[in-house]
Amino acid sequence: MSSSRLLVPGARVGLTTTIPVEVVLAAGLIPVDLNNLFIASPEALAMVSRAEAAGFPRTLCAWIKGIYAALQDHPEIGAVIAACQGDCSNTQALGEILESQGREVIHFKFPYPREREPLAREIAALMARLGVTPEAVARVRERLAPLRRQLRRLDRLTWETGQVSGQENFLWLIESSDFASDLDAYEPRLTAFLKEAQARPGANGRVRLGFAGIPPIFTDLWDYLEDLNAAVVFHEFPRQFSMPYESPDLVDQYLRYTYPYDIQGRLADLKEAVATRRLDGLVHYTQSFCFRQMFDQILRDHLNVPILTIEGDRPTKLDSRSRMRLEAFTDVLRP
Numbered sequence: 001m002s003s004s005r006l007l008v009p010g011a012r013v014g015l016t017t018t019i020p021v022e023v024v025l026a027a028g029l030i031p032v033d034l035n036n037l038f039i040a041s042p043e044a045l046a047m048v049s050r051a052e053a054a055g056f057p058r059t060l061c062a063w064i065k066g067i068y069a070a071l072q073d074h075p076e077i078g079a080v081i082a083a084c085q086g087d088c089s090n091t092q093a094l095g096e097i098l099e100s101q102g103r104e105v106i107h108f109k110f111p112y113p114r115e116r117e118p119l120a121r122e123i124a125a126l127m128a129r130l131g132v133t134p135e136a137v138a139r140v141r142e143r144l145a146p147l148r149r150q151l152r153r154l155d156r157l158t159w160e161t162g163q164v165s166g167q168e169n170f171l172w173l174i175e176s177s178d179f180a181s182d183l184d185a186y187e188p189r190l191t192a193f194l195k196e197a198q199a200r201p202g203a204n205g206r207v208r209l210g211f212a213g214i215p216p217i218f219t220d221l222w223d224y225l226e227d228l229n230a231a232v233v234f235h236e237f238p239r240q241f242s243m244p245y246e247s248p249d250l251v252d253q254y255l256r257y258t259y260p261y262d263i264q265g266r267l268a269d270l271k272e273a274v275a276t277r278r279l280d281g282l283v284h285y286t287q288s289f290c291f292r293q294m295f296d297q298i299l300r301d302h303l304n305v306p307i308l309t310i311e312g313d314r315p316t317k318l319d320s321r322s323r324m325r326l327e328a329f330t331d332v333l334r335p
């Protein structure tokens, strides 16, 4: 068992991004994806301002400020697992700030370059820190396997038949990083949703878009794209968070997860999506002040599909320039 009083079964543990959640669940802890906690709040915009009032710079990614503010609102989350490698250096600095404020911070490093042995060591260290055995983690992984297959089914119903809308796809996949902090409720909810979605008529024939990059921070993006009669049939990172591949073991599962590693893994995934999902165009969403913006040129150089890059800063509605650019992009792609 873990020696920390904050890591007792039933305690809520914050996650700064998707990490091996199976270990957290095996320890009897409740994972809380802090990004989801931030963006699902009706106060999300005000939370960014609050973090700035507390001293965070204007020229810093809003997700970091949102996570910080979400934690101030949730003192019951005493411990945070921060990906201090494989996410970004902002997360590393945030972890240090949280530690200085008395929170327990567990650092998790995705290896760079992507290699099996260091990742296996890192997962083993997390198990030791949370006081769980490999057998207990394997049991959780087995428990999650049918659920993860349902998520793959949901994703297929988005791009194959159009029975699941782009927004529904986004929300279900993004929630899969922590199963909405309630695995026992998430699973039957997902089963019921799939049953209902499978009974819907198909909805194909619209402009088929994919989204690459960080989850968009805009609040009305999918409604606007619906108005433009465009279907979003691929969300790169939310799909990655759902662990979309069958893998022989936990280490392999998190090695195939493309988000924390180099761009080559992402490119292979994106190329496959462009071909399999018959994308008419790809929207590269970039977050203001995020280092991942730099990958834009690589995507343009290596992907054989029209690409539109849009940038978001705070959790607000789409600005008029982005709306116009999305409209022009979908008009050009319309057959």
Ligand code: SF4
Residues within 6 Å of the ligand: 061, 062, 063, 064, 087, 088, 089, 090, 091, 214, 287, 289, 290, 291, 292
């Ligand atoms: S959006 Fe970019 S800068 Fe912000 S937390 Fe994520 S990786 Fe870091």
